[in-house]
Amino acid sequence: MAPHLARLILLLFLIFPRLSAVRHVSVQTGGSITFPCHYDQYYINHMKYWCQGLGWDVCSYVVRTDHPKSSGKTSISDDINKRIFTVTMTDLTSWDYGNYRCVVEINGGTDIMIQWFYLSVTPGTPELYVEQQEVTGVEGGSVTVCCYYSNSGDMKWCRMGGDCVSGNSGTLNGTSVTLTRTSDANIKTVLTVTMSGLKMENTDWYWCRVGEREMPVHITVSQQTATQRTSKMTSTTQDPTPPQPSASPTAEPVQTDNTSQGAEGNMEEVHQRSVKVLHISLGMLVVVTAGILVTWKMWRRPKDNKAKDQTTNNSVDPFPEADDDVTYSTVIPQHKTQLKGQTKSADPDDNVVYSSLALQVTTQQRAAAQQ
Structure with a gap:
């Protein structure tokens, strides 16, 4: 008897700490609910099931972790790593209200209730x-x-x-x-x-x-x-x-x-930063381009002035040495021959003949002027 008594005491020690007060859960008609049932590590390899009923002797199982794992609107699953099995009930009606229990089977038949739920199904808003x-x-x-x-x-x-x-x-x-x-x-x-x-x-x-x-x-x-x-x-x-x-x-x-959730707002901020960087880059490009143009114009200005001076000098005196080659003709007054029978004119201009004045330009000066 002593070994059996010791096992019974150990069993009670394991059972009662796991017992919890009834949990009242309310769901609206047509809704669904998932119940979690946490068990001790001693029951990892034991069969678990979900049963409906109030007393210890009145508990008809609905689903089990071995078979069946689903029945109608109810299903069960077991996570042995977290030591939790869950039961999900869907499409609830007023007929589904009542007491439910999470149960672990040990020793081939002895049941241990680890959680007790009372489910109410209401057509209105749940409490x-x-x-x-x-x-x-x-x-x-x-x-x-x-x-x-x-x-x-x-x-x-x-x-x-x-x-x-x-x-x-x-x-x-x-x-x-x-x-x-x-x-x-x-x-x-x-x-x-x-x-x-x-x-x-x-x-x-x-x-x-x-x-x-x-x-x-x-x-x-x-x-x-x-x-x-x-x-x-x-x-x-x-x-x-x-x-x-x-x-x-x-x-x-x-x-x-x-x-x-803050990620979309972050993308907007990144976009704004990209636009700002683009504007700064464009502004710097404009400043650099303006600097290049100013430098180029300053570099070209001495050459332009030199070319302008040469043009001015050439336009003032295209034949700077022409005076040395000018030949002046001698103006010699000539008297016209007086025709016979005519009276000598009293106007001295009638007896004067003027020669033209011609400037002679050398071939070298013409070439220099054409250049």
Whole structure:
């Protein structure tokens, strides 16, 4: 009996620390929900299943990690590295409400309940919901989760199986967490959760909790790509703009990393810088061109003046030595022969004959003038 008693005590020691209080989850009709179930490392190779029922003896399984892994609108998957199996229920109706349990099978039949959920399906807006159950971010960046609620109670952001942050701010595993309460235009109260300075180990399931209502949210942190690192280095610091929520409470994946969102604004700034550099380059080109033109004109000015002086001298005296070669003819007055029978004229000009004056220019002077 002693060995059996020892095994029973060990089993109870393993079971009860893993038991959690019932989690109340509310979903709108037609929506979907994913439930995370965390188990101990001792149960990595054990079969897990999802069952519906309230009592220990009344629990009919719906899906199992061995077979079947899906049944109708419900499916199950097991991540043995993170020791979490998840159950997803889609297209929910009022018939799907009730108690559900995450169960691990040991010793070929003994079941261990590791989590208990109560699911309510409402045609109206749920008391607590999030737009997206799956949120992604990059290392060093931040993510924002908006939790819409209409009930009252303490507000917390908790890591599954870990600590919680309440009030206005705190830390989870070295990551900064801030909680902000606001009301939107539709008079809905919103609890905005922002996790900054993300690390790879922040990838996990979290719970948004208001009073007795809870909603699971999975955050995935990935490494920055080369493009994201370059954009971050070239960008200026900008205030992150939280995503604008819609009124749909259904769960769909969404990218909410604020660091990568700044990339488009960064590209615009890079474009503006390129245009500015182009303008400066064009201005410098104009200045250099003007300097070259001024230098060329200054260099050409002495030659132009010299050519102008030569032209002026040539135009003043085309035959500078012509005086030496001028030949003057002698003017000799000649008397006209008086015809017989005529009376001698009294005008002395009638008896004078003038010769023409001719300038003789040498061949050498003509050649110099033509040059």
